[in-house]
Amino acid sequence: MTESVTRLGRAAGGISEELGRLAAFAARILAVTLRPPLRFGEFWAELFKIGVLSILIICVSGVAVGMVLSLQGYTTLVRFGAENSLGAVVGLSLIRELGPVLTALLVTGRAGSSVTAEIGTMKATEQLDGLRMMAIDPIDYVVRPKAWAMAVAMPLLSGLFIISAIAGGYFVGVQLMGIDGGTYMSSMENSVDFENDVAGSLLKSVVFGIIVALISTYRGHTAEPTSAGVSAATTSTVVLASVTVLVFDYILTALWGV
Amino acid sequence: MNANGTRDFVTGLFVLAGLVALAYLSFTVGGLRYKGDGGLPVYALFDQVAGLKPKSPVEIAGVRVGQVASIGLDDTFRARVDLDLDSTLQLPVDSSAAIVTAGILGDRYIQLTPGAEDLMMKPGEQIAYTESALVLERLIGKFLVNVGDKSKTEDAPAAADTGAKEGTP
Numbered sequence: 001m002t003e004s005v006t007r008l009g010r011a012a013g014g015i016s017e018e019l020g021r022l023a024a025f026a027a028r029i030l031a032v033t034l035r036p037p038l039r040f041g042e043f044w045a046e047l048f049k050i051g052v053l054s055i056l057i058i059c060v061s062g063v064a065v066g067m068v069l070s071l072q073g074y075t076t077l078v079r080f081g082a083e084n085s086l087g088a089v090v091g092l093s094l095i096r097e098l099g100p101v102l103t104a105l106l107v108t109g110r111a112g113s114s115v116t117a118e119i120g121t122m123k124a125t126e127q128l129d130g131l132r133m134m135a136i137d138p139i140d141y142v143v144r145p146k147a148w149a150m151a152v153a154m155p156l157l158s159g160l161f162i163i164s165a166i167a168g169g170y171f172v173g174v175q176l177m178g179i180d181g182g183t184y185m186s187s188m189e190n191s192v193d194f195e196n197d198v199a200g201s202l203l204k205s206v207v208f209g210i211i212v213a214l215i216s217t218y219r220g221h222t223a224e225p226t227s228a229g230v231s232a233a234t235t236s237t238v239v240l241a242s243v244t245v246l247v248f249d250y251i252l253t254a255l256w257g258v
Numbered sequence: 259m260n261a262n263g264t265r266d267f268v269t270g271l272f273v274l275a276g277l278v279a280l281a282y283l284s285f286t287v288g289g290l291r292y293k294g295d296g297g298l299p300v301y302a303l304f305d306q307v308a309g310l311k312p313k314s315p316v317e318i319a320g321v322r323v324g325q326v327a328s329i330g331l332d333d334t335f336r337a338r339v340d341l342d343l344d345s346t347l348q349l350p351v352d353s354s355a356a357i358v359t360a361g362i363l364g365d366r367y368i369q370l371t372p373g374a375e376d377l378m379m380k381p382g383e384q385i386a387y388t389e390s391a392l393v394l395e396r397l398i399g400k401f402l403v404n405v406g407d408k409s410k411t412e413d414a415p416a417a418a419d420t421g422a423k424e425g426t427p
Contacts, residue, residue: 153276156277189286
C-alpha cells in the first residue's frame with residue numbers, strides 16, 4: 001500500500017519535473033529569440049523544410065478529407081431533405097475542428113519527427129558539443145530557427161488545408177451530387193462567422209504550432225546520444241505531440257467555444 | 259538566381275499562399291468586414307423573431323442588401339433586431355420589414371419593402387413598420403382551437419373572432 005503510494009508520488013514528481021524542464025527550455029528559446037543576430041537566413045531555410053515540403057501532403061490530405069466529409073455529410077443530410085446545408089456542415093467542421101487538428105497531426109508526422117531526428121542526431125554525433133566549443137549556443141543556432149519556423153508554418157498550412165478541403169468538398173457536393181454551387185458557397189458563408197469560427201481556428205493552429213514546435217525540439221535536444229535514443233525520441237515526439245494536440249483541442253474548445 | 263535564392267523565393271511564395279488562404283477564410287467565408295467605413299445600421303422591433311439568427315440575410319425584392327447584426331430584447335420585451343445594411347442603400351423612412359421564410363421550413367430572413375417617402379433613413383434610425391415571424395406551431399394550434407370552438411357552439415365564433423383581432427394588433 002505505502003509502496004504504491006510512494007510510486008505514485010514519484011511518478012507525479014517525475015512528470016512535474018519534466019514539465020518544469022520543458023518550461024525552462026521554452027524560456028531559453030524565448031530568451032535567445034530577441035538576441036541579435038536574428039539568423040533570419042536559418043529561419044527561412046527551416047521554413048522551407050517544414051512548410052514548403054509539407055504543402056503536398058497537406059493539400060492532398062485536405063482534398064481527400066473535404067471529399068469524404070462532403071460525401072458523408074450529403075448522405076446524412078439528404079435523409080432530412082437538408083442537403084442544401086452541405087456547405088455549412090463542411091465549412092464549419094473544417095474551420096472549427098478538422099483543419100487545425102489534422103494539420104497539426106500531419107505536420108507532427110511529416111516535420112516534427114524530422115526536427116527531432118535532426119537535432120537528436122546532431123547531439124549523438126557531438127555536433128551540438130562542437131557548437132558549444134565554438135561558443136555558439138545550440139539553442140540559439142539550431143533550436144530557435146526550427147521552433148519558430150514550426151510555429152509560423154502551422155497556421156499557414158492549416159489555412160491551405162482548409163481551402164483544399166473546401167475545394168474537395170465542392171467537387172463532390174456540386175459536381176458529383178448535384179448540389180447548386182452557389183448554394184454550397186452561400187450556405188457556408190452564411191453560417192461561418194469570423195469571431196466565432198475563423199478566429200478560433202487561427203487560435204487553435206497557433207497553439208498547436210507552439211506545442212509541436214516545443215515538443216519536437218525538446219525531445220531532440222534531450223535525446224539519448226545513441227542511435228536507439230534518437231529513434232526513441234522521434235517516436236516519443238510523434239506520440240506525445242499528437243496526444244497533447246488532441247487534449248489541448250478539447251480544452252480550447254471547452255474554454256472558449258472555438 | 260542561385261540555388262538558395264530559388265529556395266527562398268519558393269518559401270516566400272508559400273508564406274504568401276498561406277496568408278492568402280487565411281485572408282480568404284477570414285474575409286470571404288468568415289465575412290469579416292472593416293467596420294470603420296460605416297454601413298447603414300438601422301434597427302426594428304418585432305413581436306416575434308423565432309428562427310431569425312445573427313448573419314441572416316436582409317433582402318429587398320430577393321436581392322441581398324445586408325444582414326442581421328444582432329438580436330436582443332428591449333425594455334418592453336419586444337425583440338430588437340439590429341440590421342447592417344449596405345451604406346449605398348437609399349431607404350425611404352416609411353419602409354417596412356417582415357420576417358419571412360425561404361420555403362416552408364427554410365431559413366428565416368428579413369424582407370424589406372421600400373416605402374414612398376422622399377426622406378431617406380439615416381444611420382441608427384428605426385424601421386417603424388414591422389411584420390413578425392410566423393410560428394407554424396402557433397398557427398396550427400390556433401386553427402385547431404378555432405375548429406374546436408366552432409363545432410361546440412355555433413353562434414360564439416363571431417365574438418371570439420373579434421376578440422382575437424383586438425388582442426393582436
